[in-house]
Amino acid sequence: MGKFQARAVGKGDYDGIRKQIVEVLEQPGYDDGSAGPVLVRLAWHASGTFSLVEHNGGSNGAGMRFGKERDDPANAGLVHAIEFIMPIQAANPWITHADLWTLAGVTALEAMKGPKVPWRPGRTDYDDESHADDHRGNIGDRLPDGALGADHLRHVFGRMGYSDQEIVALSGAHNLGRCHADRSGFDGPWVVNPTRFSNQYFKLLSTRKWTPRKWDGPFQYETIVAGERLMMLPTDMALMEDPEFKKWVLIYAKDQKKFFEDFALAFGKLIELGVDRDDSGFSRLVNKAAREGKP
Ligand code: ZEM
DSSP states (O other): OOOOOOOOOOTTOHHHHHHHHHHHHBOTTSTTTBSHHHHHHHHHHHHTTOBTTTTBOSSSBOGGGSHHHHTOGGGTTHHHHHHHHHHHHHHOTTSOHHHHHHHHHHHHHHHTTOOOOOOOOOOOBOOSHHHHHHHHTTOTTOSOOTTSOHHHHHHHHHHHTOOHHHHHHHHGGGGSOEEOTTTTSOOEESSSSTTSOSSHHHHHHHHSOOEEOOSSSSOOEEEEETTEEEEEOHHHHHHHHSHHHHHHHHHHHHOHHHHHHHHHHHHHHHTTTTOOOSSSSHHHHHHHHHHTTOO
16 A cells, blocks of 8 residues: 545545545554554543543543643553544544544444444534643543453443443453553453454453463463463453453353444444534433433
8 A cells, every 4th residue: 555645525525534544544564554443442532531420521622632631641552543544634624633533433443344333423622732621630530440340340431321231342342452561551462363343352251261461561361372462451351250241241252243233332322422412312312411410
């Protein structure tokens, strides 16, 4: 592939934007040859700061363009994702960064053979750092910490309005990509083919013997498959340790179709968190309930 050249397309031509995102995915020499996983993670971190009760955070704003949120250790490495797709926004200033980031997540997922996730435009961007600060403020700890366990997952995802089943489904995103020692401190991929979406993560989680890795880095688990070292975070292992979570791990390990359906619903909901549109869509209902104190 030649070097990616962003092109201007007509205002509202989201398919024209999707085509360019697919071109951006191919990144020879970057990780496993694809920007797909890190783009999915960008959409997740852009959205996963939402609080149903406080009614702030969520996928509006694209605050990771600014110092405080960009430099949050939880977001280490996402600058690569932003840089990969930034030229598309520069050539098409009619699309907001927040829309582009979430559209890149769903487009990448589909290109990696994952399910189609419904996506709609309408997110707004913060235009300066002060708003990004409002957005994060003292809520920088809203994203999950991989070193913790089941209670922490319920706390973090409960704040966004997710059930146990949805937490497990969303965790299946770790079928994609890898941990980077220079970003999170953790190291390695969860599955052998980390640029193709499937239910391998659940199969490996539920069938392999996972042992603590002996190394200088943070506590994580490992197993060797066909000579390759795979990993699990403590939060991943917590899905097998907690009986309610485990039930869904076993279901998704056996039934990829069910996993894809549930993942598409949960990811579709994620990228709508905090988006307040002037119509009767899902996000408006959720956000209205939150404002009225009825989450
Ligand atoms: Zn992740 N994730 N995540 N995640 N994640 C990493 C990488 C990726 C947790 C977590 O601490 C980490 C969700 C949920 C949770 C992706 C998607 C989604 C990494 C490695 C860590 C440490 C970062 C690095 O070093 O580059 C925790 C604790 C979670 C709680 C359940 C959800 C939900 C996701 C999307 C729906 C993806 C795609 C990656 C791989 C990124 C890459 O660069 O390859």
